Amino acid sequence: MITVVGMDGGPLSAPAAAALADATCVAGAERHLAAAPVPERARRVAIGSLPGALEEVLAWRGTAVVLASGDPGFFGVVRALRERGARPRVVPAVSSAALAFARIGLPWDDAIVVSAHGRADRGRCVGRALAAALAHPKAAILTAPGGAGPEAFAGELLDAGRDVYVAQRLGTAEEDVARVTAAAGADRDWAHPNVVLSVDPDRAVSPAASWLQGHQGAPDGWALGEADFDHRGSMITKAEVRALALAHLAPRPGRTVWDVGAGSGSVAVECARFGAHAVAFERGPEDCARIRANAARHGVRVRVVEGEAPGTLEGAAGRTGVDAAFFGGGGDDAIEAAVALCRPERIVVALASVDRIKSVRDLLLLHGYEVGGTQLQASRLADLPNGSLRLAATNPVTLIRATARPAPSGGRPPDSGGNRVATS
Ligand SMILES: C[S@@+](CC[C@H](N)C(=O)[O-])C[C@H]1O[C@@H](n2cnc3c(N)ncnc32)[C@H](O)[C@@H]1O
Structure with a gap:
């Protein structure tokens, strides 16, 4: 029998103390072994390498206790034990979070x-x-x-x-x-x-008492209409195009998405609504202010970087790196720079002009991406004065979608510029 006992600095609960008193083997980090009343006769297993220590505990023919921090079922040792086929009894303490x-x-x-x-x-x-x-x-x-x-x-x-x-x-x-x-x-x-x-x-305190812990999942609607954003003229990625772009960018918590040539910032804002860390790059102060206002309107945070790409891309990846990048503006040089700087796993390029379709595709192929593309030409229902309907065509846009090829076993992909800053 293995009992996992959580420790939070408070006195041990009666079940935790009883399990320890009975134990013939106690495993834990040095600090936990030092703080717990480990019986004299019990074998002590200091957890340096977790797999080795767990192997010893699992092979033990007697009562074993594993000491762990906080709630061991929360980012803790219970998972590792279950993965190895054990069915431990768990006596949790208060989690460090x-x-x-x-x-x-x-x-x-x-x-x-x-x-x-x-x-x-x-x-x-x-x-x-x-x-x-x-x-x-x-x-x-x-x-x-x-x-x-x-x-x-x-x-x-x-x-x-x-x-x-x-x-x-x-x-x-x-x-x-x-x-x-x-x-x-x-x-x-x-x-x-x-x-x-x-x-x-x-x-610091969310306005309404929530019923779901942490991140609230997918937003309440996406591929929002253009009216949901302040924009200059028609400088906004249309909803139908944004829908397909978002599907490929796959924004979610833990992912960083760049929106280069962000215009209204609609793509960045929608990515942030999905829980991604979104960074928008735009030229002028007015456009940047508009992006910030659009983010505020939707209650999300978008980091806005003002200036001319590709220059502004340099150094912008920080420690998060870049998982996906959307190019609604900027030339091939901006795409090339992003690939060289941080090699996003996914790239989407929206092109109104047909001239660049081939150059963008070839550039991404050259850098080891799998590349596909779709021309989207949506026609929206619109009313005619006589009460009948017409189809109002939006401008055709070509979406180039690229996915970085997986690295050859254990290594980096060819041409990899190296994404995140090494921290160790
Ligand atoms: C593998 S996780 C275990 C979390 C644990 N199950 C819990 O509920 O607190 C280990 C991390 O928890 C945090 N942690 C655990 N004990 C802590 C303590 N006494 N004070 C502050 N942080 C602690 C640290 O971030 C540590 O690196």
Whole structure:
């Protein structure tokens, strides 16, 4: 029998204490073994490498306890045990995410909790956790030492106007919850374990009590009409075209989407409504102000970068990297630059002119993308004065859709510019 006991610094519950008293084998991190009343006679297994320690626990012919932090069923060891066929008894404690929000006195049913731990490469784990936190008003980030600590998150969260807290060693004598107010302040040695909290000060408490924890899923409608955005003349991607573009961009929490030559920013705003971290690139201050206003109108955050692409793309990927990019404006040079800088996994290019269809397709093929395209020519129902209907044609647009070919086994794809900033 394996019992998993969660620890949060509070006194052990009666079932947890009884399980420990009975145990002939106790596994856990050094700090948990030191803090728990492990019986003298019990074999102690310090968890350095999790697979090795679990192997030993699973082979143990007696009563075993695995000590873990917080709620072990929440981003914890229960999953690893079940994956190995065990059916443990679980005695949870309070999760570090719950403790951290409690320490700053905020509800957290409206927060997302993301983990920067992971077996995939560290840069990818940091990138998706950061992207999710940037797009959501309230987040807890479970960090990891070695490149996925507070220093990897605080700067971009502060730039986005978030209040940032680092809750260190919760429930221990060294507990400390620090508010970070400047990126430079985040570049210090933090005590691990810690949780980063990111809170939009204007939305620290969601206006309506929600019934669904965290992110609310797909937005309430998408491929919105042009009237749902302020736009200059017809400088907006039409709803029918946007629908197909969004389908390929696949925006969702943890993904970063660029909208290059964003115009009204309708694509960026819709991506943000799906939970993606959206970045819009536009030339002039007026257009940029309009994009910000459109984002505010829809209650989402879009980072707006003002200036001429491709110059503005340089350095814009930050730590999140770029998962998908939409080009509604800008020339082939902007596409080329984005591919070289951050090799988005998915690309969509909307072309009104027929001249560039071949050059864009060839450019993306040359860079190792699978490329397809569709010309869309929607005709909308419109009323005639006599009460009958006509079909009102919108301008034809060609959508080029490209997907990066998977990397050859274990390696990067050919021509890969390298996406996320290495953090370890
Ligand atoms: C694998 S997750 C386990 C989460 C755990 N199951 C829970 O409910 O808190 C490990 C991460 O949880 C956070 N964590 C765990 N214990 C903590 C503590 N005492 N203080 C602050 N953060 C903690 C850290 O972000 C750490 O890297």
